[in-house]
Amino acid sequence: ETGVTQSPTHLIKTRGQQVTLRCSSQSGHNTVSWYQQALGQGPQFIFQYYREEENGRGNFPPRFSGLQFPNYSSELNVNALELDDSALYLCASSSAQLTPHGYTFGSGTRLTVV
Amino acid sequence: GESVGLHLPTLSVQEGDNSIINCAYSNSASDYFIWYKQESGKGPQFIIDIRSNMDKRQGQRVTVLLNKTVKHLSLQIAATQPGDSAVYFCAVADSNYQLIWGAGTKLIIKP
Secondary structure, rough: OOOOEEOOOOOEEEEOOOOEEEEEOOOOOOOOEEEOOOOOOOOEEEEEEEEEEEEEEEOOOOEEEEEOOOOOOEEEOOOOOHHHHOHHHHHEOOOOOOHHOOOOOOOOEEEEEO | OOOEEOOOOEEEEEEOOOEEEEEEEEOOOOOOOOEEEOOOOOEEEEEEEEEOOOOOOEOOOEEEEEEEEOOEEEEEEOOHHHHHEEEEEEEEEOOOOOEEEEOOEEEEOOO
16 A cells, blocks of 8 residues: 655745646545645645545635646645745645545655745 | 644653643634644654543553643653654644644654
8 A cells, every 4th residue: 555655855946936746645545635834833734635626725825726636646736936835745645525534644845945 | 713832842851751742722612633743854644633522542652631621632652762753743623624733842852
């Protein structure tokens, strides 16, 4: 059984650019949640995807968008990058909606915006 | 809305002693609470959870205590080991079961 895989592991972008982060969910999981974790802080919920539809969104602007594919993998896209977007982006998958107990987290993508 | 805070950003404990990490939450209607462990360079890992209809739950070497009267949650780790070194987060599920996290307590184990 494979876990959650995120790519890339590290990324450096320039302010104003766009970025796409990828997440492969654990086998058998159909729900993916994305979190932003600033240095020294707890993760903050960005949004969740269930069966290819957005299912809940945190307090993030529309330039944060996502997709989920038929194989339940997911992308997080961020447009018009700002310096404050520098953070660890975590993906978590689970086997059903609304079950934080069953979340499996990836190791994250460290995004640095310069 | 809900807010979650931890009492100490860092906790230093002697190897073999018990560790207690504390957390406070703001919403008295909160129903579901979770503790996560995050090691350096890794994503958070589920440790233990508890629902509001309980005040104590035990796992392997870990115990979570919930005091709804004062909106306080604690994680107790028995016989702390070097492998317990990590940042510990409490998280509270909101009405949509999305998680609201505290800032984390870094547990340091002294040999």
